[in-house]
Amino acid sequence: MSPLDQGRLRRLSEKLLSPQVQVPEPAYSGEVLAKLNAEEVEQTIVDHVPGVRKFLFRDQPGQLSLRFMVSAYQEGWRAFKDTELHNHLLWLMRRIIHHGHEGGADAARHLGDVAEAFRDCQAVQARVVERVGLQLVGVANDFRGQAVRLAG
Structure with a gap:
């Protein structure tokens, strides 16, 4: 594998493991009240x-x-x-x-x-x-x- 390919794979791996593409913790907690009739x-x-x-x-x-x-x-x-x-x-x-x-x-x-x-x-x-x-x-x-x- 060429150094260019290795660098590309390394960057891709880092990106896939970064918090930017991980599923975040739920942004909501608790009850949602019915505020509409x-x-x-x-x-x-x-x-x-x-x-x-x-x-x-x-x-x-x-x-x-x-x-x-x-x-x-x-x-x-x-x-x-x-x-x-x-x-x-x-x-x-x-x-x-x-x-x-x-x-x-x-x-x-x-x-x-x-x-x-x-x-x-x-x-x-x-x-x-x-x-x-x-x-x-x-x-x-x-x-x-x-x-x-x-x-x-």
Whole structure:
């Protein structure tokens, strides 16, 4: 291997092991209180997600996804009640809604991803809420964020 290649590999190794590309400790701790009423939650979602009022849970007539999103913000998911995931997901859902309500960066994309997930089962909803919520608190990055961190 040439000295040029060795130097390149050394720099790459140093970069990959540096704190700049390591997953940080969670930037959040503790409970996230529900500071919005049902109407404010609904309006926040409607303002950011075109057509969300027509989204159906699993294509079932009368089962509006928006109603389930408001319920998840207020009370969490029935499927995770009495589990260790309940508060984790509830607090992440609240963070996502608050981020949208406050006009945070990429709020429409984040709320759109969550709204699409609410057309599917609670397991899918939970996975998307966790992914989006952890991105918002800086624990996880999307692909673009990972590439930017890696490139330095």
